[in-house]
Amino acid sequence: MSIDRKALILQAATLSFVQFGYKATTMDQVSRIANVGKGTIYTFFKTKEELFEEILDKASQELMSVMNRVAAEQTTFVHNLLNLLDSILEFRSDHELFVKLAQEVRDIGTAQALEGVKRMEAYALDFLRQQIEEAIGSGEVKPCDSSVAAFMILRMYLALTTEWNKSHEPLDKNRIKEHMILFISTGILL
Amino acid sequence: MSIDRKALILQAATLSFVQFGYKATTMDQVSRIANVGKGTIYTFFKTKEELFEEILDKASQELMSVMNRVAAEQTTFVHNLLNLLDSILEFRSDHELFVKLAQEVRDIGTAQALEGVKRMEAYALDFLRQQIEEAIGSGEVKPCDSSVAAFMILRMYLALTTEWNKSHEPLDKNRIKEHMILFISTGILL
DNA sequence: AATTGACTAAATTTAATTTTTGGTCACTAA
DNA sequence: TTAGTGACCAAAAATTAAATTTAGTCAATT
Numbered sequence: 001m002s003i004d005r006k007a008l009i010l011q012a013a014t015l016s017f018v019q020f021g022y023k024a025t026t027m028d029q030v031s032r033i034a035n036v037g038k039g040t041i042y043t044f045f046k047t048k049e050e051l052f053e054e055i056l057d058k059a060s061q062e063l064m065s066v067m068n069r070v071a072a073e074q075t076t077f078v079h080n081l082l083n084l085l086d087s088i089l090e091f092r093s094d095h096e097l098f099v100k101l102a103q104e105v106r107d108i109g110t111a112q113a114l115e116g117v118k119r120m121e122a123y124a125l126d127f128l129r130q131q132i133e134e135a136i137g138s139g140e141v142k143p144c145d146s147s148v149a150a151f152m153i154l155r156m157y158l159a160l161t162t163e164w165n166k167s168h169e170p171l172d173k174n175r176i177k178e179h180m181i182l183f184i185s186t187g188i189l190l
Numbered sequence: 191m192s193i194d195r196k197a198l199i200l201q202a203a204t205l206s207f208v209q210f211g212y213k214a215t216t217m218d219q220v221s222r223i224a225n226v227g228k229g230t231i232y233t234f235f236k237t238k239e240e241l242f243e244e245i246l247d248k249a250s251q252e253l254m255s256v257m258n259r260v261a262a263e264q265t266t267f268v269h270n271l272l273n274l275l276d277s278i279l280e281f282r283s284d285h286e287l288f289v290k291l292a293q294e295v296r297d298i299g300t301a302q303a304l305e306g307v308k309r310m311e312a313y314a315l316d317f318l319r320q321q322i323e324e325a326i327g328s329g330e331v332k333p334c335d336s337s338v339a340a341f342m343i344l345r346m347y348l349a350l351t352t353e354w355n356k357s358h359e360p361l362d363k364n365r366i367k368e369h370m371i372l373f374i375s376t377g378i379l380l
Numbered sequence: 381a382a383t384t385g386a387c388t389a390a391a392t393t394t395a396a397t398t399t400t401t402g403g404t405c406a407c408t409a410a
Numbered sequence: 411t412t413a414g415t416g417a418c419c420a421a422a423a424a425t426t427a428a429a430t431t432t433a434g435t436c437a438a439t440t
Contacts, residue, residue, distance in 0.1 A: 005414085027402060037415035039404080048402065142380055148361070148369050151354060152346060159345035164338070171338070179338050187377030190332055195383085217433060227384035229435080238433065 006044045008034040014055050018097050021104035022113045056116050059094045060123055067127045077135035078185045089173050125150050196234045198224040204245050208287050211294035212303045246306050249284045250313055257317045267325035268375045279363050315340050
């Protein structure tokens, strides 16, 4: 059996999407990085979008797997949330794709990048909503609109990890965690 | 004494900036709305930017005055914050300019609009930071980085008032207040 | 002295042209 | 025979050129 060209292509494309975003990634470049002819890419993927989709699928699956692993631990809601935060902040590969795509949406508004961001956000929001729902059921969390609460938690996370950096020095992981706890777990008040 | 042409111009320009944003507001249009010759504008304002600055000053002053009025009430921190929220959500005139400029920054990235947004944000952030600082001093709020906490509160507010609307039905004022309380005052946990 | 609107230079938008890129397919090497 | 290739093409994007719009001026007019 010869080398797994599909894997090479996926690897090269992932690298390029993370580094340059959707639009600035050309099929020529991918073929060059992967050391295959351009035509070869099209024996595995119908279009550039399909290639992107498959990478997005993989990233989503990894995100899901992280989330499921965290959820399976069955500790408290806050603990789960912080574990999830840790996992995402530590293993940045998916996170980086997400950040790069978000930046591309902001800068040039590429439709496919927007789709990608929306998709990953949807997974995260759904997971959070579910966790909150359960925690409300078990009496751990106050009754509230779980969709809105999930949305706020995600926005807080994005505010601290990406928006803050636009006008300040980046916060380190622990500061981020501390401030998330401050609002979510006990409120800012004494 | 003849009519106050400067006031007419300021009024017309404000209307136009709120409605169309910085870039899409032309000096011709302002002069037409104000019923003055275009040259007249330049007897009061050196440039379009200066005209914009003066309107921004006015909006900032009004925001400051709302914030000071709220701060003077000397009730609890949460109460002050909610009063401020109410004031801003009810008297939307400044808020509308802010929202319009934020949209312009998002859509076409006008430099002057960005400056305007930054400036109004800076006032709000500074006020919040000060309030938090005081509340920490009086033992009402947990010791924390007041800049980061102020930033998070503002982002939450913006998330609920503008970002949520991109993918959902707008939340009404009371839902917004409720959810702000949920995170700030007592935390989401029971 | 205060106000104006036709006027101009500069900036923005639109149209035309060139370059780049996604996707194909006749061909090659294994 | 077949997996793999890269020159090739149409379509899209970037660049350049032409046309339009607009900020700001100033001689003329109240």
